[in-house]
Amino acid sequence: MTYCVGLKIDRGLVFMSDTRTNAGIDSISTFRKMYTWEEPGERVIVLMGAGNLATTQAVVSNLNERVKSTGKRPPSIMHTPSMYQTAKLVGDTVKEVIASSAPAGESADAFAASFILGGQVKGGEPRIFLIYPEGNFIETCEDxxxxxxxxxxxxxxxLVRAYDPAMSFExxxxxxxxxFDSTLRSNLSVGLPLDLLFCERDTYKVTYRRRFAQDDPYYQELAEGWSKALRTAFKSLPHLKD
Amino acid sequence: MTYCVGLKIDRGLVFMSDTRTNAGIDSISTFRKMYTWEEPGERVIVLMGAGNLATTQAVVSNLNERVKSTGKRPPSIMHTPSMYQTAKLVGDTVKEVIASSAPAGESADAFAASFILGGQVKGGEPRIFLIYPEGNFIETCEDxxxxxxxxxxxxxxxLVRAYDPAMSFExxxxxxxxxFDSTLRSNLSVGLPLDLLFCERDTYKVTYRRRFAQDDPYYQELAEGWSKALRTAFKSLPHLKD
Known part of the structure; x- marks a missing residue:
């Protein structure tokens, strides 16, 4: 399994992903699931994938090969004119990769993968898309x-209870x-380390990048502090009276 | 969908279930999912079901018919000598109902249902079982x-963070x-009212029973108080420094 979140705040876009992949409970590995393309001051693009690891890696390799190739192939992820066109490019790539993996006429479910694509291309707003295995996609909105x-x-x-668009990056x-801590505690197939990335609005670059490992002092402080704070909050609420 | 929890504390057993059933998002109804059998001072048995509603209702009808029938049929849920035997009886009934619903040789998945069975039979401990659609079951333990x-x-x-076996009923x-509130906020197919039931240890009866409807003052106080308390707890935790 996997857990990735892409979140839009007034100040920009924040992304977090775990790094655990598993093919069965007895075959667990660590893979980065967050990929970036950047031309500082011009564009920053972040992609996170969940699902079949061969599919997500193939999608990224395809996107990278188009960046390197010259002329003859369609616009690369470094040249799309907008985030919407970037989402279309990634969606088409996802569709192609899955279609080429599945045997003719058979279900492609085993090869499925979903993606969160976010970023900002100069002249446009910071945007986040959710791309389905079918290649179509939806975009975040105020709600x-x-x-x-x-x-x-x-x-x-x-997330639902504490999110506020005016929040600071911190x-x-x-x-x-x-x-992520709530998820890690309940599902073994989501695991540390966690990758964090912040793209501040209108900087068109990765403003901050960090990896939280098991022994990260801030991560530990939060995880323990939250357990205590939750128990205190729980105790503060009234009991049933009648 | 459905959400039911059966929880063991030192003082006894506590059960809660929602009441929403749906056959597609446009066909939503309210059904009690919690059933009880009781001979005060001798035995109290609670059953909650999730899954195919026809299956859960058929299981309960079967169990009830055996209580009423005399002599010829195997021991009823009012006469099983222990909670373990009660779990076997319910498990066998589940298996029979599902097998008789599924067309010969075809998958029974569409008819599947799971159950939480709890209670106490005189001479034994309060116990809680999880019964699978296959009819086998597991029991709670300290962990x-x-x-x-x-x-x-x-x-x-x-549940994971705040449970403590020494907790009071309240x-x-x-x-x-x-x-339940966290679940209701995220999944439309789980809905109010909620049924609550407490069987105090060694009383062999339903000690307390209550239904929480949408306008229940305690429910509302908790749901609102929890949102506020969570935000306060969230604010109390340290920010990322570097």
Whole structure:
């Protein structure tokens, strides 16, 4: 499994992903699931994938090969004129990769993968898309300012309750760490380390990047502090009276 | 969908279930999912079901018919000598119902249902079992003192963090309401009203029974108080420094 979140705040875009992949409970590995393309001052693009690892890696390799190739192939992820066109490019690539993996006429379910694509291209707004295995996609809006992929349920309640578009980057990191910690505690197939990335609005670059490992002091402080704070909050609420 | 929890504390057993059933998003109804059999001072048995509603109702009807019939049929749920034998009886009934629903040789998945069975029979301990559609079952233990069925993920983090076997009944109700509230906010197919039931240890009866409807003042107080308390707890935690 996997857990990735892409979240839009007034100040920019924040992304977090775990690094655990598993083919069965007895075959667990660590892979980065967050990929970036950047031309500082011009464009920054972040892609996170959940699902079949061969599919997500093939999609990224395809996108990278188009960046390197010259002339003859369609616009690369470094040249798309907008985030919408970038989402179309990634969606088409996802569709192609999955179609070429599945035997003719058979179900492509085993090869499925979903993606969160976010970023900002000069002249446009920061945007986040959720790309389905079918290649189509949806975009965040005011009512739904974040997307999750993979094991999304355990970490959703805290996101729903504490998100505020005016949050600072530091508060957003806190929120994401808590959402991931709730997930890690309940699902073994989501695991540390976690990758964090912030793209500040209108800088068109990766403003901050960090990896939280098991022994990260801030991660530990938050995880323990949250357990205590939750228990205190729990105790503060009234008991049933009648 | 459905959400039910059966939880064991030192003082007894506590059960909570929602009442929403749906056959597609446009066909939603309210059904009680919690059934009880009781001979005060002798035995109390609680059953909650998640899955195919025809299956769960057929299981309960079967169990009830055996209580009424005389002599010729195997021991009824009012006469099993222990909770373990009660779990076997329910498990066998589940297996029979599902097998008789599925066309010969075809998958029984569409007819599947899971159950939480709890209670206490005189001479034994209070016990809680999780019964699978295959009819086999597992029991709670010190490490895993509760079972959930249905939409289990949203409401699990708070259960895991705040459960303590020494909790009072009132605290346990608070915990369950919060777990259900987190689920209700995220999954439309879990809905109010909620049924609550407490069987105090060694009383062999339903000690307390209550239904929480949408306008229940305690439910509302908790749901609102929890949102505020969570935001306060969230703000109290440290920000990322470097």
């Amino acid at each position: 739904t300012p974040f997307f999750q992929i993979g094991e999304t349920k355990y970490g959703k309640p805290i 508060e957003t990191v806190k929120l994401l760490v808590l959402s | 895993t003192p509760f079972f959930q069925i249905g939409e289990t993920k949203y409401g699990k983090p708070i 605290e346990t109700v608070k915990l369950l309401v919060l777990s």
